[in-house]
Amino acid sequence: MNRSFCVAPMMRRTDRHFRYLSGILSKEAILFTEMIHANAINRSNPKKFLDNTGVSNSTVLQIGGSNPEELKKATEISNDFNYSEINLNLGCPSSKVQSGNFGAVLMKDVELVKKCLSEMICVSDKEVSVKIRLGVDDSDIEHYLDFFVDELCKIGIKTFYVHARIALLKGLDPKENRTIPPLNYERVMRLKKDFQDINIIINGGISSFISAKEDFKNLDGIMVGRAVYEFPLRLLEVDKLFYDVNKENKSLLTVIDQMFEYIDNLNSKEKIKARFHMLNLFKGLNNAKKSRFVLVSNQKNEKIRDELKNIILESQNRAA
Numbered sequence: 507m508n509r510s511f512c513v514a515p516m517m518r519r520t521d522r523h524f525r526y527l528s529g530i531l532s533k534e535a536i537l538f539t540e541m542i543h544a545n546a547i548n549r550s551n552p553k554k555f556l557d558n559t560g561v562s563n564s565t566v567l568q569i570g571g572s573n574p575e576e577l578k579k580a581t582e583i584s585n586d587f588n589y590s591e592i593n594l595n596l597g598c599p600s601s602k603v604q605s606g607n608f609g610a611v612l613m614k615d616v617e618l619v620k621k622c623l624s625e626m627i628c629v630s631d632k633e634v635s636v637k638i639r640l641g642v643d644d645s646d647i648e649h650y651l652d653f654f655v656d657e658l659c660k661i662g663i664k665t666f667y668v669h670a671r672i673a674l675l676k677g678l679d680p681k682e683n684r685t686i687p688p689l690n691y692e693r694v695m696r697l698k699k700d701f702q703d704i705n706i707i708i709n710g711g712i713s714s715f716i717s718a719k720e721d722f723k724n725l726d727g728i729m730v731g732r733a734v735y736e737f738p739l740r741l742l743e744v745d746k747l748f749y750d751v752n753k754e755n756k757s758l759l760t761v762i763d764q765m766f767e768y769i770d771n772l773n774s775k776e777k778i779k780a781r782f783h784m785l786n787l788f789k790g791l792n793n794a795k796k797s798r799f800v801l802v803s804n805q806k807n808e809k810i811r812d813e814l815k816n817i818i819l820e821s822q823n824r825a826a
């Protein structure tokens with residue numbers, strides 16, 4: 507799997523509908539699900555959480571949890587769905603996640619992490635990877651990080667997505683934990699130097715794709731979250747820039763048509779969710795505000811599509 511460009515897992519963002527939209531904009535980007543707790547998969551109708559129908563990009567399923575048996579069962583169930591890799595979340599700092607003893611807090615307990623991953627590897631048809639932080643609280647990000655990665659390598663983990671900050675588990679909420687602890691890209695570069703044979707994908711604060719491609723050329727890829735969700739049209743740059751794949755320039759009108767073809771087949775609740783992810787497609791148009799009203803309105807799907815296309819044409823005519 508070529509992980510040169512990955513779209514980061516984001517709760518309430520990277521659901522199947524946003525992944526479908528991402529796939530219209532880039533055929534090559536590696537996509538992630540939101541984090542799904544192992545028990546959600548194990549206890550209910552798994553299709554509700556794992557459905558990835560229609561998404562043809564390689565997709566990584568991210569699971570949360572810290573009970574080896576539960577993670578094993580969820581991994582086994584996921585074998586029946588079209589995912590290319592299974593990822594364990596070791597980076598989420600939310601207090602809810604901490605109280606459930608999963609996410610970033612697990613980085614403090616390497617033995618438990620190894621047990622969890624070993625069970626997952628045992629039953630998975632696909633590669634098992636991890637998403638980590640540089641460390642947690644006051645852990646020593648020089649020695650402990652190397653030790654942690656080395657221990658996971660010993661059980662066969664070969665791919666690490668690294669959010670280039672520590673997580674502070676007390677006093678910061680998840681949003682603050684994505685901005686306040688400083689980014690430390692150099693530490694990620696050193697990790698790659700120490701572990702040449704594993705895949706290291708860097709994440710955190712990347713906004714310029716062109717600079718990131720150059721700056722991180724010694725790594726195995728970059729992972730971008732907010733900059734993609736906030737400006738999804740930027741995915742149009744990805745296939746040429748990161749995969750050297752030339753394709754025709756897709757217009758916003760075509761993107762809207764393709765997305766509405768997909769939305770037509772969803773039930774009414776899912777239609778609203780899918781349209782919500784389209785809000786940021788209109789950013790920058792001089793009548794973007796109007797598109798927001800249209801997208802959240804409860805008119806018929808075709809009517810919404812036609813109004814959106816008119817908004818785009820109007821904006822283009824005004825700019826001409």
Ligand SMILES: Cc1cc2nc3c(=O)[nH]c(=O)nc-3n(C[C@H](O)[C@H](O)[C@H](O)COP(=O)(O)O)c2cc1C
Pocket residue numbers: 514515516517518519540541568595597598637669684709710711712729730731732733
């Ligand atoms: C709304 C939101 C939800 C997130 N949910 C998850 C998640 O489910 N799993 C995870 O590993 N990281 C999650 N993250 C963290 C991102 O994957 C990423 O590590 C972080 O946003 C830094 O990358 P960026 O600066 O490119 O956004 C989330 C981030 C945001 C903004």
